Amino acid sequence: MSRTPPWLVALRIVCALALVALAIVPAIWLAMIAVQPADADLRSVGGGFTLNNFRGAWAEGGLASATLNSVLVTFSRAGLNVLLAALAAYPLARMSFRGRDICFVLILATTMIPEQVIVVPLFRIVAGMGMFDTLAALVVPFGVSAFGIFLCRQAFLQVPWELEEAARIDGAGPLRTWWNVMIPLSAPTLATLALFSIIAAWSDLLWPLVVLNSPEKYTLPLAINELLGQFATNPRYAYAGSVLALVPIVVFFLAMERWLKPSLFAGAVKG
Amino acid sequence: MSAPVGSTAGGLAQATSPVRRRFSLRPGSLTPYLFMLPALVVLGVFFVGAFLQVVYYSFTTYTAFSPPEFVGLDNYKRVLADDRFWWCLLNSFIYLLVTPALILLSLAAALIVRSSIRTGRWLRLLFFLPVVTPTIVAAVAWRLLFEDQGLINSIIALAGLDPIGWLTQRPWTLITAMTVTLWKGFGFYMMIFIAGLLAVPKELEEACALDGAGPVRSFFAVVLPTIWPVVVLVGIISSISALKVFDELFITIKGTPIEHQTVVPLVYEVAFVQGTGDFGLACAMGLVLFVIILVFSVINLRLTGAVKGGRP
Numbered sequence: 235m236s237r238t239p240p241w242l243v244a245l246r247i248v249c250a251l252a253l254v255a256l257a258i259v260p261a262i263w264l265a266m267i268a269v270q271p272a273d274a275d276l277r278s279v280g281g282g283f284t285l286n287n288f289r290g291a292w293a294e295g296g297l298a299s300a301t302l303n304s305v306l307v308t309f310s311r312a313g314l315n316v317l318l319a320a321l322a323a324y325p326l327a328r329m330s331f332r333g334r335d336i337c338f339v340l341i342l343a344t345t346m347i348p349e350q351v352i353v354v355p356l357f358r359i360v361a362g363m364g365m366f367d368t369l370a371a372l373v374v375p376f377g378v379s380a381f382g383i384f385l386c387r388q389a390f391l392q393v394p395w396e397l398e399e400a401a402r403i404d405g406a407g408p409l410r411t412w413w414n415v416m417i418p419l420s421a422p423t424l425a426t427l428a429l430f431s432i433i434a435a436w437s438d439l440l441w442p443l444v445v446l447n448s449p450e451k452y453t454l455p456l457a458i459n460e461l462l463g464q465f466a467t468n469p470r471y472a473y474a475g476s477v478l479a480l481v482p483i484v485v486f487f488l489a490m491e492r493w494l495k496p497s498l499f500a501g502a503v504k505g
Numbered sequence: 506m507s508a509p510v511g512s513t514a515g516g517l518a519q520a521t522s523p524v525r526r527r528f529s530l531r532p533g534s535l536t537p538y539l540f541m542l543p544a545l546v547v548l549g550v551f552f553v554g555a556f557l558q559v560v561y562y563s564f565t566t567y568t569a570f571s572p573p574e575f576v577g578l579d580n581y582k583r584v585l586a587d588d589r590f591w592w593c594l595l596n597s598f599i600y601l602l603v604t605p606a607l608i609l610l611s612l613a614a615a616l617i618v619r620s621s622i623r624t625g626r627w628l629r630l631l632f633f634l635p636v637v638t639p640t641i642v643a644a645v646a647w648r649l650l651f652e653d654q655g656l657i658n659s660i661i662a663l664a665g666l667d668p669i670g671w672l673t674q675r676p677w678t679l680i681t682a683m684t685v686t687l688w689k690g691f692g693f694y695m696m697i698f699i700a701g702l703l704a705v706p707k708e709l710e711e712a713c714a715l716d717g718a719g720p721v722r723s724f725f726a727v728v729l730p731t732i733w734p735v736v737v738l739v740g741i742i743s744s745i746s747a748l749k750v751f752d753e754l755f756i757t758i759k760g761t762p763i764e765h766q767t768v769v770p771l772v773y774e775v776a777f778v779q780g781t782g783d784f785g786l787a788c789a790m791g792l793v794l795f796v797i798i799l800v801f802s803v804i805n806l807r808l809t810g811a812v813k814g815g816r817p
Contacts, residue, residue: 238620242720250617250628253610256688257631260646261638263656267649322544325537337541344552346802348749350769351791354776354784355558356551375551378544408536437639439752444777455641459756462645473649476642487637491630496699 261480268473287474291461295475299450300457304436304479307372307453312431314373316424319382324412326383327390328398338387345380350440357444367447372438382427385498389423390416425493436483454479563789569782580789590790592764593771596679597748597794600767603683603690604743608736610691615698629699633692640689644756647685648672651757678758678765685753690746694739701735702728734808741805748798768794 271282291297325331326338349356356375365371393416401411417424439455446452452460458479461472563580565573584590614632618625635643650656651671658668671681705728713723729736751769758765763774768790776787 239720246617246620249613250624253614253617253691254628254631257635257692260643260650260688261634264642264646264649318544318547322541325540329537331534331537334537337545340553341544341548344548346798347552347556347795348769348791348798350749350751350772351788351795352552352555352559353773354787355555355562358558359551359555375547377547380548383544408540412540433637437641437752439641439755440773455639458641458645462756462759472645476645479639480642483637483639484634487633488630491633494633494696496696497703499693499696499700 264473264480265477268470268477270470272468272470287468287470288478290468291471291474291478294471295457295461296449296452297454297457297475297478300452300454301478301482303369303451304454305482307369308432308435311373311376311435312428314377315379315382315431316428318378319386319427320417320420320424321412322378322383323386323390324408324416327387328416329408341380341383343380353440353444356441360445366445367451369451371445372435372442372453376435376438376441379431382431385423385427386420389420393419422493422495423498425490426495426498429487429490429494432486433483436479559788559791562785563792565785567785567788569784573785576785580785581793583786584789584793587786589764589771590768590793593766593768596765597767599676599679600683600686600747600750601744603686603747604740606683606687607690607694607743608739610687611694611739612698612736614691614695615702618695618699619702629695632695635688636690636692638689640685640752641756643685643689644753647681647688648757651681651684672758673761675761675765678761682750682753682757685757686747686750689753690743694743697739698732698735701732705731737808738805741801741808745798745801745805748794748801 268287269283269285271284271286274282322341326334326341360366360371360375365374397415397419398411401415406414437455438453439459442453442456443459446456449460454475458472458475461475462469562573564575564577566576566579567573614628618629618632638646652658653668653670653672655671657671661668669677671677709727710723713727718726748767749769750767751773754766754770755773763771772787772791772794775783775790
């Protein structure tokens, strides 16, 4: 505690620098390549500066509509996730009723099913509901996750009983108690869940690939995938497109960062 | 954040039960089920429903061109006889090597963040950036670095070694994909370790220092035993997600033979890429993987006791 030996200080600094480099070099390298003119060498950076790749990616990759679609899908999916998870978690945390434990176990069991394994029938179910090639197909099936329910339940378990009782005495029913007591007191957890949902939805690749068909419905990852494809005119457009997909989520994360408490991660996994 | 406990008795208030230490409901009340209904419908229709269909299809001949017809265990026999499956399963198990690497890296990151309050917050922020990066962007960025003439091979060339075919040659392709997984994951597990480290009793560490133990000694005598359950936990969670890996492989080592990849990409290949769309076989492969994941998950639930506890 008191005195840290110099070798340990040095080791910490070296490790910290190495990890920082690991964390940010790939993205920075990508950005530096993305601003290079078409004739520059891919091996080195700094061979000029141009925004042409961004213009090209924006025009050819249909990034305007892809960005709009991604934003729409991401926010509706995150909103739905928080709402449904918080609703479902309330009785699981605070009420006793027949079948509660079995419900909870079954909900947790869905986490063991890899999405990629069920993708064939999931596609049939979604298509059968008339959602093939719609943005709704990206939102509805992933409108709630067992992880989210679990996270909310953990938060609700921490809310003091007295507050709930007080609300009851004042005559609030379950829905009102949920809205006026549980939700405000669990705000950090709900924000964390929203952040996780946003990260997942923004990054989602396989499912949109399967369920979307028309390019004007594409989300950003699909648009980048197209720019990477063999018919793409300029590989640098894909790099520029990747930078454009990265910036909004990083900015959003930096804005949300103060909500992110490590203890919530512990709750998320410890149970 | 104060709780705006409503002093207004809303129209929703229908049950004014006696004050007890729990929400007492009339027996048979539908309230809890109504709260859970939307979530259960979504999970039930899209996950459980789809999963049951996977189980059914795995016993049928079902392809893009023919409707399902029951054939018993045929698909499972074909899975066991399929060389691709064994290669991919082997690769899936090799992929589990990301777990120890992740534990080391994320624990190191957590210890560094913990060692300084001032810079720790900034480091935490930086280490978390890969977690928010969309997988396709991560894959594109790492492809650039791992390209035949990319940064990494240039550094290797400086050391006087031959360039490595990171994106094309086995076993390097798997290592390349594992690097992306590692990169995207360590910031997340670091958060769990930071939380775990909060539980390390300061007094014990101080007592250790008073007794003349160095930092290494006190790490192994006090810190590590306290956070050992967290280490086990991170190990299990990251193993499960390593078995489920898809995105990193799909983009990063695009175009390599399927035998160089893992089980989930093989399922995708059999179902969607190869011309016949052999859904029956794909479902059987998926289920075999599911059983393996189930074993890991059961261990997870046992160790963490997520199901017990928290009884109101």
